[in-house]
Amino acid sequence: MFTIADAARRAGCPASTIRYYERVGLLPPAQRGNNGYRYYQSADIERLVFVNRARELGFSIASVVDLLRLADHPLQPCEAVDTLLANQLDSVAGRIRQLCELEARLRRLQAACGGHHQMQDCGILAALSEPDSL
Amino acid sequence: MFTIADAARRAGCPASTIRYYERVGLLPPAQRGNNGYRYYQSADIERLVFVNRARELGFSIASVVDLLRLADHPLQPCEAVDTLLANQLDSVAGRIRQLCELEARLRRLQAACGGHHQMQDCGILAALSEPDSL
DNA sequence: AGTTGACCTTCAACTGACTTTAACGTTCAT
DNA sequence: ATGAACGTTAAAGTCAGTTGAAGGTCAACT
Structure with a gap:
């Protein structure tokens, strides 16, 4: 107890x-x-x-x-268990793919800002406002 | 408008x-x-x-x-933007690491179930119930 | 016996980032 | 004039819990 x-x-x-x-x-x-x-x-x-x-x-x-x-x-039979597990694996793999693409986009965005400058010249903010290119 | x-x-x-x-x-x-x-x-x-x-x-x-x-x-100056972006990158990278480990564990779990058998013999369910080994 | 502190109970509200639903008003084309 | 397709609000639902308040219980120590 x-x-x-x-x-x-x-x-x-x-x-x-x-x-x-x-x-x-x-x-x-x-x-x-x-x-x-x-x-x-x-x-x-x-x-x-x-x-x-x-x-x-x-x-x-x-x-x-x-x-x-x-x-x-x-x-x-345990096939239903296999199926649940396979679905879970698929969904995890999918989330990983999404996050990796996200990471790549964030890195490209990071590269758009060399270093010390003003907001108005910041490539990061520009990329967030404007294009479809990230 | x-x-x-x-x-x-x-x-x-x-x-x-x-x-x-x-x-x-x-x-x-x-x-x-x-x-x-x-x-x-x-x-x-x-x-x-x-x-x-x-x-x-x-x-x-x-x-x-x-x-x-x-x-x-x-x-x-745009350093604060850089910082926000760097934090976001860190957190995404961290989530990716976690999910990759999760994926590996799910794959090991999947290997525990060869195929056609009964629930009572299913390595997946056994691993979920018992050990610390996944 | 009293009291302290650690446990237990329930219920309600909070989290994030929305989405959904209900009940109602407006605009427009036919 | 009527129906579809839009607009409005407030409230509740989603997921998987966590946190808080208000109170009851238990074990140990003095």
């Missing part, structure tokens, strides 16, 4: 996040003591760890709900 | 976004017609384009406010 602070320590997230996960249905309602406190068992904490790992990997709350539902059916 | 829809077309953003920018003080209150409609002039649209470019480059609303204030003082 662990308090919410114990669970938080073990899962490596704030207690407020655990309450939030319960509130949005990502975790089932916790057992309660006579004092109203939440108490957790090892199995509950494993589920919480699962959730936190998946979140760290960038899965949305909705996807984690899906993953948990899938994990609860041990005899089903 | 352009309506908000004209301005939106020219700036490449939804009209709702323009209203939002005005509401949060990123744009000055627009001129109004007798009907209450907003009307924009070329200079207003230039400012809006500036804002949208900066937002596309990932600058926060607060940073765009700074950039605009800087751009409004043409005789000041």
Whole structure:
């Protein structure tokens, strides 16, 4: 029997996040003591760890709900898991591509400003105002 | 004189976004017609384009406010602009690094699931539940 | 027994950068 | 004159939590 602070320590997230996960249905309602406190068992904490790992990997709350539902059916084929993972990889790869292009544009922009001059001569501000060339 | 829809077309953003920018003080209150409609002039649209470019480059609303204030003082030195840009580049580079590590972890996770098997044998779900090794 | 300090509870509001919705007014072409 | 396509506002929704207020509980120490 662990308090919410114990669970938080073990899962490596704030207690407020655990309450939030319960509130949005990502975790089932916790057992309660006579004092109203939440108490957790090892199995509950494993589920919480699962959730936190998946979140760290960038899965949305909705996807984690899906993953948990899938994990609860041990005899089903696991293709749906593969699919979720592949989608997540695609979306991460896409964001990386976008950010790399962004980085390149920022570097080009940086090159437009040699150094010490006035705002009115700043290539950065000019490029932000005018052209389509960054 | 352009309506908000004209301005939106020219700036490449939804009209709702323009209203939002005005509401949060990123744009000055627009001129109004007798009907209450907003009307924009070329200079207003230039400012809006500036804002949208900066937002596309990932600058926060607060940073765009700074950039605009800087751009409004043409005789000041432009080092502050350089600094804002350098910070933005740092933060983008940092996000890229994080996402690349995330991508690598997702790929390792993907390798844990060969293909057709049941949930209970799925290396993906196992890795999410158990170890620190991804 | 009292008190301190660390824990627990709920509910509401805040974050960023918008988007969406509802309910209503205007303009224009047919 | 009527309908589509525009405009207005305020409020709520999005995502994934975090923060704060106001209060109840528990364990240890004096």
